[in-house]
Amino acid sequence: MSSSNNDNDNDNDNNPGTSVVRLQINVSKLEQYLVSRIPGFKTPLEVKQFKYGQSNPTYHLIDANKKNYVLRKKPPGKLLDKTAHAVEREFKVLDALSRNTDVPVPKVYILCEDNEILGTPFFVMEYLKGRIFEEVLFSPLPVEERRKCWYSAIESLAKLHSVNYKSIGLENYGKPSGFYSRQIRSLPKISEKQAATMDDEGNKVGPLPRLNEMIQWFKNNEIADDTSIIHGDFKIDNLVFHPTEPRVIGILDWELSTIGHPLSDLANLLMNFFVKDIPYSPIPGLRDVKNLSIPSANELIQVYCEKSGRQYPIPNFEFAIAFTFFRTAVILQGIAARIARKQASSDKAKEYAKFFKDINLMGFEIIDRTIKSKL
Template sequence: MSKQKNAQETSVVRSTIDVSKLEPYLQANLPEFEAPLEIRQFKFGQSNPTYLLIDANKKRYVLRKKPSGVLLSTKAHSIEREYRILNALSRNTDIPVPKVYLLCENNEILDTPFYVMEFLEGRIFEDLRLLSLPLEERRQCWYSAIETLARLHLVNYKDIGLETFGKSSGFYNRQIRSLLKTSAAQAAVKDKDGNQVGPLPRIDDRIRWFKKNEVPDETTIVHGDFKLDNLVFHQTEPRVIGILDWELSTIGHPLSDLANLLINFYAKDLSGPFIGLRDVTDLPIPPANELMQLYCREVGRPYPIPNFEFAIVFSFFKLAVIIQGIAAREALNQASSAEAKLYASFLKPVSYFGFDIIDRGDLSDKSKL
């Protein structure tokens, strides 16, 4: 079995934190915190800089902040939204999320808003194949991920104070418009040598296909980036104890989360950070159809899911925009991850994901599928 890389690993601080301002702020606003403060930065994660805080009693916390400098997209780094939904879920449901302790919107402390939350001791798997685990434990971990997602989608967002967290209709249309705007801004970014990030290929073809193959509206809480490496698993048991990285969360279509979780099953392998399983004949984890059937049973919807390919193509589009954003932040020297340059190098091949579905034609014409 392969050795599992520790996704909770930290390094020295790469994005500077002003300890002289943060330490007294925490002493005044975080009960039980005691100076002096030790800070480490998590190696994993591509968007918002994330830090491990250790106080004098060795109690650990996690701090998430917006990147410093002028941001290309304020929506893509929504620390305030993360705090709001984590606070609502942790206080009012049994959905496994870290507790949040404080939100600071005063830019004089760390130059951008930030929040502090509970540190969850557990396992984060970067490789969705879970090759470091026995076969049965892999299945149980994936089942736990699906069941956790289903539980999230069954939460009544109005009952927990999130009725204004997002619009109740038009999710995919709004998301596509927003992603197009974000992508255009990212494409225009130049590095110090004047090299432009550049646009995603065949944008017009994507938009035409989306318009012809719209899916009916559904409305639930949507995580926005639900995937295996945003889940914390128990240290020894195959069950989810925490869902992380809520910056893209909203009220929207539940299939967007399911497609995001299963996207690797529809992608070819690039022998890089993105593991494609489309052409793998002997999968080391449960296949997509088995996981979808479990999801449908848990939420009470029919299987197979009509036009699920729409959700997959949308997820590929969003993934391409996310990687384009990594490339843009790398060009601006704002990237938070130590591996940002590697991820950015895969922008072009990832940008073509989904066109095998688009080029088959409309989903209504089953003879082409």
């Protein structure tokens, strides 16, 4: 999460902070492992768990030198999807980007795939001292800084999408074409598995509403193919901003990254602008808000196109936005499935999980509006 190696997260009001360790780890084994592999690491180790992170348990480590680290690991137990929680992939992309590009990411120190240490694979990375904003309006900041933070987020995304992934050793990190086609085939299968997951009382998670109709529309209206490194969950609360300046210094949470369609990241980042406000929803909706104190979605799309050399306006961008709602609904449904299986690591998991049906229906509203506009 954040790096000054001399400071912890308690001096930062915009850092989501830590809580008690919800998923225990073997600190003694971890100490022995890190002492032998990270130069300068010194025991004893203080361990906290970050409050953020819906799937991969994430820990704040402070060694005897008061140097800070972050540890990310796979959750315990049997996983519904073997490709999920891929901390090994996170390590690989962070290592390549931090060593070979100016994309703002934390440095990584070590990947451990030996289950004897902590039960599941994990990696250790740099702690970035900075600010993490949990809402897209950047409310604590002056208006001009809010706008600059958004511009920096967009520019960081354009910078990522401009990287030649083959030149930094990521040519095998994903398939070079057909990203959306594969997602259209795979996500419904994942959703069906999640829907059938039962809790201890025999209650099923349940299906996404209008799933078959939505998938058919995606098949009939797929966006033109394109390829770059994609983050997979690029959004404001996965960014670390400089402690005092309105600029991104780190992009976090790479478990869903791959080689894929760059517009999937852009649509994910701008999703809030297309969400209607629902009481108690963990995804704030800006769709019907007037006089925003941040740039509009259209303005941000223009900046992205300018920085990435892409055509503006983006043809068929409605597809990317609608697909983001569907994909988000599948992710939230997955959190609900982990709750049913007692695998959720976040104390906010239940709050997120109950909205998966609402989010999918909002995606269908975009589809309906697109269909009507073409009549």
